[in-house]
Amino acid sequence: MEALSGLIVLFAQPQLLLLVGLGTFAGIYIGAIPGLSVTMAVSILISFTFSWDVLPAIALMIGIYMGGVYGGSRTAILLNIPGAPSAIATALDGYPMAKRGEAGVAIGVTTVMSFIGGFVGIAVLALAAPLVSDFALSFQPRDYMLLAILGILLVGSLSQGSLTKGIFAGALGIAIGSVGRDPLTFAERFTFDFQILEGGISFIAVMIGMFGVSEALIQMHHVDKRAMRQKIDRVVPSLATVRKHLPLSLQTSTIGVIVGALPGTGGDIAALMAYDHAKRVTRNPEPPFGEGAMEGLVAPETANNAAVGGAFIPMMTLGIPGDAVTAIMIGALFIHGLNPGPMLMIDKPDMFWFIVGCLVAANVFMLIFGLTGIRLFARIVEMPRGVLIPLILLLSIVGAYAVNNSIADVYWMLGFGVLGYFMRHYGYPLGPVILGVILSRLLDDNWRRAIISERGDLGLFFAGILSSPLSLALFASVILIFVSQTPLWTRAKARLFPNAQRNP
Amino acid sequence: MKRMLAGALALALTATAAVAEYPEKEIQGIIQWGAGGSTDTVMRSVTPHAEKVLGGVIVLQNMTGAVGAIALNYVAGQPADGYTLLMGAENPMLYKVMGLGDKDYGEFIPISILARGTAVLVARPDTPFDDYAEMISYVKAHPGEVKFGSTGPGGVPSVINAMIGAVEGELEVTRVPYDGDGPALTALQGGAIDVMPAVLGAAIEPIRAGKMKVLAIMDSQPNAKLPDAPYVTQFNAGYETYLPWGPFFGVFVRKGTPDEAVRKLTEAYAKGAQHPDFVKLMNDRGFTLMGISGKEAEDFLAKWQQGTAWLLHDAGLTKASPEEFGIARPGN
Amino acid sequence: MERIDPEHHDGTSDATPGGEPDRRRPGELGFAAFLLLTSLFLLVSAWGIENPFGPNGLSSPRALPVATTATMAVAATIILARTARLPRDASETFARDILPARALLFVGLLAGYALLLRPVGFLPTSAIFLAVAIRYLERRSWGWTLAVSLGALLAIWLVFRIVFTVLMPAGIVPEAEIIQFFRALAKGAVG
Structure with missing residues (x-):
C-alpha cells in the first residue's frame, strides 16, 4: 500500500516525471564530458534546489545520477576517453569498435545493457534492500582488504602484452594513491615538503591526464587522416544479441549491485571487476577482448548501472552512503528536513518507494535518450581533428581543475598526460595505473585496520580469515585467481589437460 | 539601437559605481571539507538565507585536503577584501600543535561561529556493557580486547579519547583508525569496532533505531535530543574540567577585511542562522546553535584552543608543545 | 595478444599498450631507465616515512608505500633488463615515430x-x-x-x-x- 502511494506520487505528477527525464538527459552529457562529474553536478544541485520541495530535488538528482553513470561510456567508445572512472573498462573494447565504424552498434549494446544492469540494481533495491545491506555491513576491514587485493589482481586481465609492465603500472598507481597526508596518522607521504602535495593527487586528474591528454597527443600522429564515418543506422541491438548476452549481464549485474552496496566502493571498481569476470567466463569471443568484444562492453556497463541501485541500498536502509553521490544525497535529505537513517524506511516508507520510482523512470529515460541521441554524438567524432583535439585538451584542463578547485591538479593532469603518452608508446598499459589509484586507499587503510584490530599479530590475522566464511571465500578467490595467472599454472594445466582447448 | 545599448551600458556602469558598496560582486565561499560532509551540509543550508539578507551571491566551493589546511591557506592567500570566505570546522585550531601548518583561525576574523556539536560515546548493542561505568570496568578487566574507533589525531574521537585518558588514566584498548565519523560508525554497526566516540549528529539516527547504544553523552548536562541518556559527569565528576566541549562550525574572513564588509557579513550570517529551516536542521542533527561573532567568538576560539591543545599534548598526541605557539595552559 | 597498428605501433587501439613485443623502440631503453630511477627514488622516500604516533611496523603509514615502491623497483629492473636485450627497431626514429x-x-x-x-x-x-x-x-x-x-x-x-x-x-x-x-x-x- 505504502509502495503504491510513493510510486503514485511520482507518476501522478507529470512535472516530477519531467524532472527525472530532464535530469537523465543532462546527466548523459555531464557524464560524457570528462571533468564534469555526477558528484559535482549533484552537489551544485543542493544549492540550486535549496528552496524547492524535497521530491522534485530528489527526482532531478536521481535522473542526473543514472544518466551520468551511463553517459561516461559515450566518450569512452567514441574518443577512447572515459567520461567517468566507471567507464574505463568500456573504452577497452568500445573504442576498437568505433575505430571500425561500429560506434552505433557499440552505443546501442551499451545502452540496452546499462538498462538491464540498472534494472537489476533497482529490483534488488526494491525487493531485498535490508538483506543486502546486512551482508554489506558484515564486511570487516580484512574483507575490504581482500576485496582490494582481488581488485589489484585485475592488473593481469588489464595488461595485454607484458605482465611485468602491467605490474609496474599497477604499483605506480598504488604509490600515486598514497601521496599526501595519510588520513589515519597525518604522516606525510611522498610530499617532499611541498604544501601542494599534502592534499594528495586527485585520481580524476590522473585519469583525465592518462586518458584524455595522452590520447590527444597520440592523435597528433593522425591529424591528417579523415575521421572514420560511423554507421549509425542500426543502433538497437537485435533480440538475439541481447538474449545471447543475458546470462553474462545478469552475472555482472550481481557484481555491480554488491560492490555498489558496499560502503566505500562504487561503480568504478564494479565495472573493472565485471570486465575481468567477463574475460574469465567467455570462451573464445569473436573478436577477442581488447579488439572490440561485445562482452567487453556488456560487463562493465551492466555493472556500473547496477551499482547505482546498489549504492542506494545502504543509504535507504541505514543512512550510510554507498558512494560519493549517495553521500551528497544524504546531505540533501538532511537539508530538506528529512533524517536519513535506519528509521527513514519505517518513518517514511513512501520516500523509499518514491526513490525506487524515480530510479525506474530514470532507467527508462536513459534507454530512450540513449538510443535516440546518438547522431549528435557521432557528429562530434566526425568533427575536424584539428578542432576536436584542442577542445579535448581544454576540457581536460578545466575538468581537472574543477575536481577540487586546485591548480595543482591541473599540473598533475598535464604531467600524467605526458607520462601516459610515453607509456603507451612503449607498451605500458594505463588501465592498471588507474586501478591502482582507485584501490590504493581501500587497500592501505583496511590492511592497517585489519592488522591493528588483531593488535599487530599476523597469526591472529590469518586465524580471523579462516574463521569467517566471507573472508575465507574472498581469500580462496584471491589464491585461485593469483595461481591461475602465474605461468606455473599454465604449464601445469598444459601437462594435466593436454587436450583442453587453450583459453586465450 | 547601438547608441541605446551604449547608453544603457554607461548608465548601468555609473549606477554600479555610484552605489559601489559591499558586496559589488559575487563572493566565494570556500568549504574546507568535501561535498556531503557535515560542514558542507551546514554551510550549504545556512548560506542561502544569509545571501538573502546580504543581497549578494555567495558561490560555494569545496576545497579538500590536508584536514582543511589547503583551503585555509588558499583563503589566507587571497586579498582581504571580504570576497573570499572560509567556511570550516574546529580543526584549524589544532594545525600548529599537530604540525599541519603555521596558520590557524588567528589569521581570520570570525564572522559567525554557527553551532557547536556534542560528542557521545556509543557502542554496539551486543557489547557486554550498557553504560560508561560498566565499560570502564570491563575494559580494565579485559585489557586490549575492546576495540575503540578513532580518527586522525585532532579529530573529535582523538580528543574524547585523550579526555578519557586524562580522567580515567590510560585505558588499554585497541584503537582502530578510520578517516571520519561516518565510516567508523558504519564499521561499528558491522561489528568491526565496539565503542566509538562520535558527534551526536552523526549517531543520532542509528541510536534512535537501536543500531547502537549510548554509553554516555560527553557533556555535563542531559541532552534535549536524548533526554534519558546518561551524561558522563554522572559517572565521573573529573570531566567537569573539560566540558562542555565539542566541534564547531564557523565562517571566517581574513584579518584586515574592511569593517563594512565584516559588519554586513556578520549581520547576514547572524540573521541567516535564525531562519526556522536552519534552526530545525541543526536541532535535528543534535547541534547547539551559537551564532556568536566578534570578541565573543574570538574568546570562544581561544578558550577552545587552549583546552584542546593541552589535552592532546598531555596525551602525547601532538607534534609540538602548545607553549611554542604561545597557547597558555588553561587556568593560567 | 598484442594488437599493433601497422603504421605506427602507437597504441591507439585502446588504453593498453602500443609497444612492440620483440623490438626496442627508440627511447624505450631510456624510458625504462628513467622509470627504474624514479622507482628507486620513491623507494628511498617511502622508507623515510615516519609514523608520528607509533612504531613503524606492519600497520604504519610506511608499510604500503614501501611494498608498492619496492614492487615498482623490481618490475622496472626486469623491464630494463629485458628491454636492453631486445634488438633495436632500426626502421623508426625518435623524432618521427615517438615524439x-x-x-x-x-x-x-x-x-x-x-x-x-x-x-x-x-x-x-x-x-x-x-x-x-x-x-x-x-x-x-x-x-x-x-x-x-x-x-x-x-x-x-x-x-x-x-x-x-x-x-x-x-x-x-x-x-x-x-x-x-x-x-x-x-x-x-x-x-
Whole structure:
C-alpha cells in the first residue's frame, strides 16, 4: 500500500516525471564530458534546489545520477576517453569498435545493457534492500582488504602484452594513491615538503591526464587522416544479441549491485571487476577482448548501472552512503528536513518507494535518450581533428581543475598526460595505473585496520580469515585467481589437460 | 539601437559605481571539507538565507585536503577584501600543535561561529556493557580486547579519547583508525569496532533505531535530543574540567577585511542562522546553535584552543608543545 | 595478444599498450631507465616515512608505500633488463615515430598554458591556446579560427563558470565584476 502511494506520487505528477527525464538527459552529457562529474553536478544541485520541495530535488538528482553513470561510456567508445572512472573498462573494447565504424552498434549494446544492469540494481533495491545491506555491513576491514587485493589482481586481465609492465603500472598507481597526508596518522607521504602535495593527487586528474591528454597527443600522429564515418543506422541491438548476452549481464549485474552496496566502493571498481569476470567466463569471443568484444562492453556497463541501485541500498536502509553521490544525497535529505537513517524506511516508507520510482523512470529515460541521441554524438567524432583535439585538451584542463578547485591538479593532469603518452608508446598499459589509484586507499587503510584490530599479530590475522566464511571465500578467490595467472599454472594445466582447448 | 545599448551600458556602469558598496560582486565561499560532509551540509543550508539578507551571491566551493589546511591557506592567500570566505570546522585550531601548518583561525576574523556539536560515546548493542561505568570496568578487566574507533589525531574521537585518558588514566584498548565519523560508525554497526566516540549528529539516527547504544553523552548536562541518556559527569565528576566541549562550525574572513564588509557579513550570517529551516536542521542533527561573532567568538576560539591543545599534548598526541605557539595552559 | 597498428605501433587501439613485443623502440631503453630511477627514488622516500604516533611496523603509514615502491623497483629492473636485450627497431626514429614535432609542440603549448593560467587567467590563456592550436592544426583563415575557438571557449565558460560555478583563476579579466554587471542588468530588466 505504502509502495503504491510513493510510486503514485511520482507518476501522478507529470512535472516530477519531467524532472527525472530532464535530469537523465543532462546527466548523459555531464557524464560524457570528462571533468564534469555526477558528484559535482549533484552537489551544485543542493544549492540550486535549496528552496524547492524535497521530491522534485530528489527526482532531478536521481535522473542526473543514472544518466551520468551511463553517459561516461559515450566518450569512452567514441574518443577512447572515459567520461567517468566507471567507464574505463568500456573504452577497452568500445573504442576498437568505433575505430571500425561500429560506434552505433557499440552505443546501442551499451545502452540496452546499462538498462538491464540498472534494472537489476533497482529490483534488488526494491525487493531485498535490508538483506543486502546486512551482508554489506558484515564486511570487516580484512574483507575490504581482500576485496582490494582481488581488485589489484585485475592488473593481469588489464595488461595485454607484458605482465611485468602491467605490474609496474599497477604499483605506480598504488604509490600515486598514497601521496599526501595519510588520513589515519597525518604522516606525510611522498610530499617532499611541498604544501601542494599534502592534499594528495586527485585520481580524476590522473585519469583525465592518462586518458584524455595522452590520447590527444597520440592523435597528433593522425591529424591528417579523415575521421572514420560511423554507421549509425542500426543502433538497437537485435533480440538475439541481447538474449545471447543475458546470462553474462545478469552475472555482472550481481557484481555491480554488491560492490555498489558496499560502503566505500562504487561503480568504478564494479565495472573493472565485471570486465575481468567477463574475460574469465567467455570462451573464445569473436573478436577477442581488447579488439572490440561485445562482452567487453556488456560487463562493465551492466555493472556500473547496477551499482547505482546498489549504492542506494545502504543509504535507504541505514543512512550510510554507498558512494560519493549517495553521500551528497544524504546531505540533501538532511537539508530538506528529512533524517536519513535506519528509521527513514519505517518513518517514511513512501520516500523509499518514491526513490525506487524515480530510479525506474530514470532507467527508462536513459534507454530512450540513449538510443535516440546518438547522431549528435557521432557528429562530434566526425568533427575536424584539428578542432576536436584542442577542445579535448581544454576540457581536460578545466575538468581537472574543477575536481577540487586546485591548480595543482591541473599540473598533475598535464604531467600524467605526458607520462601516459610515453607509456603507451612503449607498451605500458594505463588501465592498471588507474586501478591502482582507485584501490590504493581501500587497500592501505583496511590492511592497517585489519592488522591493528588483531593488535599487530599476523597469526591472529590469518586465524580471523579462516574463521569467517566471507573472508575465507574472498581469500580462496584471491589464491585461485593469483595461481591461475602465474605461468606455473599454465604449464601445469598444459601437462594435466593436454587436450583442453587453450583459453586465450 | 547601438547608441541605446551604449547608453544603457554607461548608465548601468555609473549606477554600479555610484552605489559601489559591499558586496559589488559575487563572493566565494570556500568549504574546507568535501561535498556531503557535515560542514558542507551546514554551510550549504545556512548560506542561502544569509545571501538573502546580504543581497549578494555567495558561490560555494569545496576545497579538500590536508584536514582543511589547503583551503585555509588558499583563503589566507587571497586579498582581504571580504570576497573570499572560509567556511570550516574546529580543526584549524589544532594545525600548529599537530604540525599541519603555521596558520590557524588567528589569521581570520570570525564572522559567525554557527553551532557547536556534542560528542557521545556509543557502542554496539551486543557489547557486554550498557553504560560508561560498566565499560570502564570491563575494559580494565579485559585489557586490549575492546576495540575503540578513532580518527586522525585532532579529530573529535582523538580528543574524547585523550579526555578519557586524562580522567580515567590510560585505558588499554585497541584503537582502530578510520578517516571520519561516518565510516567508523558504519564499521561499528558491522561489528568491526565496539565503542566509538562520535558527534551526536552523526549517531543520532542509528541510536534512535537501536543500531547502537549510548554509553554516555560527553557533556555535563542531559541532552534535549536524548533526554534519558546518561551524561558522563554522572559517572565521573573529573570531566567537569573539560566540558562542555565539542566541534564547531564557523565562517571566517581574513584579518584586515574592511569593517563594512565584516559588519554586513556578520549581520547576514547572524540573521541567516535564525531562519526556522536552519534552526530545525541543526536541532535535528543534535547541534547547539551559537551564532556568536566578534570578541565573543574570538574568546570562544581561544578558550577552545587552549583546552584542546593541552589535552592532546598531555596525551602525547601532538607534534609540538602548545607553549611554542604561545597557547597558555588553561587556568593560567 | 598484442594488437599493433601497422603504421605506427602507437597504441591507439585502446588504453593498453602500443609497444612492440620483440623490438626496442627508440627511447624505450631510456624510458625504462628513467622509470627504474624514479622507482628507486620513491623507494628511498617511502622508507623515510615516519609514523608520528607509533612504531613503524606492519600497520604504519610506511608499510604500503614501501611494498608498492619496492614492487615498482623490481618490475622496472626486469623491464630494463629485458628491454636492453631486445634488438633495436632500426626502421623508426625518435623524432618521427615517438615524439614528432607536432606532439612536441603541443607538449610545449600545454606547458605554456600551465605557466600562464594563474597570472593571466583562464579566459585569455584559453583563447590564445585554442586559437594557436586550431590555426596550427587546421590551417584555415584567422577569421574562421577565431570564430571557432572563441565560440567554443564561450560555451565551455558558460557551462563551467555559470552552470557549475567552477571558478577558474580569473587573472587579468575582472570576471566577477562582469558577471555582476549582467546580473544587475537582468535584475534591472525584471524590476
